[in-house]
Amino acid sequence: QVQLVESGGGLVQAGGSLRLSCAASGIIFSTRGMQWYRQAPGKQRELVATIGVSGGSTNYADFVKGRFTISRDNAKNTVYLQMNSLKPEDTAVYYCKIFTMGYWGQGTQVTVSS
Numbered sequence: 830q831v832q833l834v835e836s837g838g839g840l841v842q843a844g845g846s847l848r849l850s851c852a853a854s855g856i857i858f859s860t861r862g863m864q865w866y867r868q869a870p871g872k873q874r875e876l877v878a879t880i881g882v883s884g885g886s887t888n889y890a891d892f893v894k895g896r897f898t899i900s901r902d903n904a905k906n907t908v909y910l911q912m913n914s915l916k917p918e919d920t921a922v923y924y925c926k927i928f929t930m931g932y933w934g935q936g937t938q939v940t941v942s943s
Contacts, residue, residue, distance in 0.1 A: 831855035831932045833925050838937030841915055845941070849910040851925030851934055858906040862928030865899060865910045867921035867939075879928065880908060893919075915941045 837849040849865070862881050868874040878899040879888045887899050898911040908925055922936040 831927070831930070833927070833932060833934035835923065835925055835934040835937040838923060838939045840940045840942065843915060843917055843941055843943050845915050846911070846913045847915065847939060849912065849923055849925075849937060849939075851908045851910075853906045853908070853925075853927070856927060856930075859903040861930070863899075863901060863908040864926045864928055865908070866924045866926055867919075868924070868936075869918075869921040872921075874924070877923070878910065912939070915939075917941045917943045 832854045833851055835849060835851045837847060839847060841847055860882055862879060864879045865877040866874050867877050877890055877893055878897060880899045880901055884901045889897060896914045901908045920939060920941050922938050924936045925934050
């Protein structure tokens with residue numbers, strides 16, 4: 830059974846940082862690309878970042894480039910999202926997803942106050 834569990838969200842002031850984690854189980858984690866998405870209230874879910882199987886390949890949405898960093902630890906079956914210089918518009922529920930597979934975690938809420 831595939832399971833993704835996100836954690837690390839919270840309330841932070843603008844300019845602050847958070848580190849999200851997503852622990853995966855039920856898959857051979859080291860063979861799967863991983864992604865982070867987010868969904869703000871009243872908006873569609875949008876792709877934030879993608880990482881390849883070894884971590885050497887990453888891709889970011891323009892609105893987080895230079896501020897967010899995606900990384901992974903295959904020994905821990907975990908993907909991370911380091912978020913720096915947070916803005917109020919980054920407020921959303923953040924989800925991790927297995928690349929090309931339709932499994933989602935429950936999400937973790939990130940709220941950035943101005």
